[in-house]
Amino acid sequence: MAAEIIHPNTEDTVDPVDAVFALHRGGKMEVRATVPVRDADDLSLAYTPGVARVCTAIAEQPELVNDYTWKSNVVAVVTDGTAVLGLGDIGPEASLPVMEGKAILFKQFGGVDAVPIALACTGVDEIVETVVRLAPSFGGVNLEDISAPRCFEIERRLQEALDIPIFHDDQHGTAIVSTAALWNAAKVTGREIGDLRAVISGAGAAGIAIAKMLVAAGIGDVSVCDRRGVVYEGRGDLTDVKAEIAAVTNKAGLKGSLADALAGADVFIGVSGGTVPEEAVATMAEGCFIFAMANPNPEIHPEIAHKYASVVATGRSDFPNQINNVLAFPGIFAGALQVRATRITEGMKLAAAQALAAVVADELTPQKVIPSPFDERVAPAVTKAVAEAARREGVAKL
Numbered sequence: 001m002a003a004e005i006i007h008p009n010t011e012d013t014v015d016p017v018d019a020v021f022a023l024h025r026g027g028k029m030e031v032r033a034t035v036p037v038r039d040a041d042d043l044s045l046a047y048t049p050g051v052a053r054v055c056t057a058i059a060e061q062p063e064l065v066n067d068y069t070w071k072s073n074v075v076a077v078v079t080d081g082t083a084v085l086g087l088g089d090i091g092p093e094a095s096l097p098v099m100e101g102k103a104i105l106f107k108q109f110g111g112v113d114a115v116p117i118a119l120a121c122t123g124v125d126e127i128v129e130t131v132v133r134l135a136p137s138f139g140g141v142n143l144e145d146i147s148a149p150r151c152f153e154i155e156r157r158l159q160e161a162l163d164i165p166i167f168h169d170d171q172h173g174t175a176i177v178s179t180a181a182l183w184n185a186a187k188v189t190g191r192e193i194g195d196l197r198a199v200i201s202g203a204g205a206a207g208i209a210i211a212k213m214l215v216a217a218g219i220g221d222v223s224v225c226d227r228r229g230v231v232y233e234g235r236g237d238l239t240d241v242k243a244e245i246a247a248v249t250n251k252a253g254l255k256g257s258l259a260d261a262l263a264g265a266d267v268f269i270g271v272s273g274g275t276v277p278e279e280a281v282a283t284m285a286e287g288c289f290i291f292a293m294a295n296p297n298p299e300i301h302p303e304i305a306h307k308y309a310s311v312v313a314t315g316r317s318d319f320p321n322q323i324n325n326v327l328a329f330p331g332i333f334a335g336a337l338q339v340r341a342t343r344i345t346e347g348m349k350l351a352a353a354q355a356l357a358a359v360v361a362d363e364l365t366p367q368k369v370i371p372s373p374f375d376e377r378v379a380p381a382v383t384k385a386v387a388e389a390a391r392r393e394g395v396a397k398l
Contacts, residue, residue: 024097027100028097028100028101028104029100029103029104029107029116054068065136066139066340070113071136071137071138071139072139072337072340073111073112073113073139073337074112074113074114074115074137074138074139075106075112075113075114075115075138075139075140075141075142075333075337076114076115076117076131076134076135076137076138076140076141076142077099077102077103077106077114077115077116077117077142077144078117078119078127078131078141078142078143078144079092079095079098079099079117079118079119079143079144079145079146080092080095080118080119080121080122080127080145080146081093081094081095081118081119081145082122082145082146082147082150083145083146083147083148083151083170083205084098084145085098085145085295086273086294086295086296089147092118092119092120093118095118095145096116096118098144098145099116099117099118099144100116102114102116102142102144102169103115103116105326105329105330106142106329106330106333108330109326109330109331109373109378109379110329110330110331110333110334110379110383111330111334111379112330112333112334112337114142115138117134122150124150124153124154124157127146127150127154128154128157128158128161131158132158132161132162135162135164138164139164139165139337139340140164140165140166140167140333140336140337141158141162141164141165141166141167142167142168142169142329142333143155143158143166143167143168143169143170144168144169144170145170146168146170146205147204147205148204148205148208148241149239149240149241151168151170151171151205152171152205152208152241154168155167155168155171159343163342163343164342164343165333165336165337165341165342165343165344166343166344167329167332167333167344168205169325169328169329170205170206170325171205171206171208171209172209172213172328172344172349173325173328173329173332174206174209174210174271174293174323174325175206175209175210175212175213175214175349175353176213176327176328176332176349176352176353176356177323177324177325177327177328177353177356177370178210178213178269178291178293178323179210179213179214179217179350179353179357180327180353180354180356180357180370181291181313181321181323181357181369181370182196182198182214182217182219182267182289182291183217183353183354183357184357184360184361184364184369184370185289185310185311185313185366185369187361187364188311188364188365188366188369189287189310189311189366193214193217193218193219193220194218194219194220195220195266196219196220196221196266196267196289197219197220197221197222197223197252197264197265197266197267197285198214198219198221198222198223198265198266198267198268198269199222199223199225199258199261199262199265199267199268199269200222200223200224200225200269200270200271201225201258201268201269201270201271201272201274201276201299202224202225202226202270202271202272202273203224203225203226203231203242203245204271204272206271207224207226207269207271207272208224208241208242208245210269210271211224211245211248211249212245212248213349213350213353215248215249216346216350217350217353220266221249221250221251221252222249222250223249223250223252223254223261224242224245224246224249224250225257225258225261226242229255229256229257229258229260229261230250230254230255230256230257230258230260230261231245231246231249231250232246232250232253232254232255233246233247233250258276258280259276259277259279259280259283262276262280262281262283262284263280263283263284264283264284264285265284265285265288266284266285266288266289267288267289267290267291268281268284268288268289268290268291268292268299268300269291269293270291270292270293270294270298270299270300271293271294272294272299273294273297273299274294274299275297275299275300276292276299276300278304278307281300281304281305281307281308282307282308284308284309287309287310288308288309288310289309289310289311289312289313290305290308290309290311290312290313291312291313291314291323292305292312292313292314293313293314293315293323294315295315295316296316298314298315298316302314302319310366311366311369312366313369313370320367320368321367321368321369321370322370322372322373323370324373326373327356327370327371327373327378327382328352328356328382330379330382331352331355331378331379331380331381331382331383331386332344332348332349332352332382332386334379334382334383334386335348335352335382335383335384335385335386335387335389335390336348336386336387336390338383338387338398339387339390339391339396339397339398340396340397340398341390341395341396341397342395342397343395344386345389345390345393345395347389347392347393348386348389348390348393348395350389351385351386351388351389352382352385352386352389354385355381355382355384355385355386356370356371356378356381356382357370358381359371359375359377359378359381360375
């Protein structure tokens with residue numbers, strides 16, 4: 001049964017037996033103590049007067065905060081509610097169920113504590129200033145559901161200002177999982193990623209990040225398409241971010257529409273919504289790969305995609321090959337926090353993608369090019385790879 005939406009000027013109410021609302025009632029998380037407070041002795045150790053000794057030690061040696069508080073294992077999940085799931089700009093209060101969900105996924109899949117923070121501001125300066133002021137309480141910041149193009153500048157400025165990892169999951173989590181799946185799709189079909197030409201539908205946060213990662217991974221060529229068609233050098237209406245990506249993509253010099261770009265393409269990656277006409281899909285190369293990741297409605301429905309593609313992936317859990325960010329972000333933060341990394345580098349992201357792909361490298365089929373989110377091997381593999389990469393890249397403190 002679908003839940004009814006409450007309208008202030010009507011007598012409509014939420015269905016009390018709806019399973020979704022029943023699960024969310026009262027929120028999905030709580031704070032629990034990790035030490036007992038059973039008597040006066042416990043109280044004197046956990047709080048005053050004992051706590052004063054720890055505070056004094058941290059004041060004298062600030063790095064001790066990582067050893068004697070939860071800071072080194074807690075992430076702020078920060079949003080302004082402007083790009084929530086497929087719902088768009090619904091505001092900070094309405095974003096909280098998603099942020100709570102993100103926080104419990106951090107804990108379940110990565111063993112990382114996370115705190116949802118929904119901000120009542122949308123200006124770049126306001127968001128950056130607010131997060132910088134909150135930063136002493138956290139070991140990392142996961143930016144979530146902040147609309148493009150502001151998200152790019154917010155992430156960049158926060159990373160410049162802070163010495164803890166800043167990670168916009170809508171960008172990099174999607175890119176990491178997509179790249180891992182593409183590596184395995186190529187492997188299971190006996191191809192090399194360097195031989196593939198990809199087309200990305202969507203030039204927002206995810207589309208730009210996927211393009212950058214595919215270039216770093218050695219893709220043969222990749223073109224990004226927005227509402228006006230192919231993003232190419234010299235197109236007069238490009239933002240700075242799109243101009244930057246145009247300079248490193250589209251080696252073929254394509255112009256025109258998404259349909260034009262798809263002709264002969266080996267890979268379609270959808271992060272935009274909408275529907276790609278079947279006649280355009282039919283022009284793709286034989287044995288192509290289709291990753292149609294819009295939720296809840298993929299840009300190319302699997303029934304149509306399977307007519308033309310050798311490997312099909314979506315963002316949905318009810319089809320094989322789900323491209324799900326939960327495969328990436330818990331292990332990425334767990335690895336970064338483990339070594340107290342000051343940032344998450346491109347090398348760490350590639351290492352995460354490689355580790356994720358390797359989890360199922362010996363089990364590959366066209367219906368299994370990426371692990372399940374419930375595969376218990378995923379988070380430990382990604383955690384280890386990210387921690388090792390952080391040390392190699394010189395951003396680890398431990």
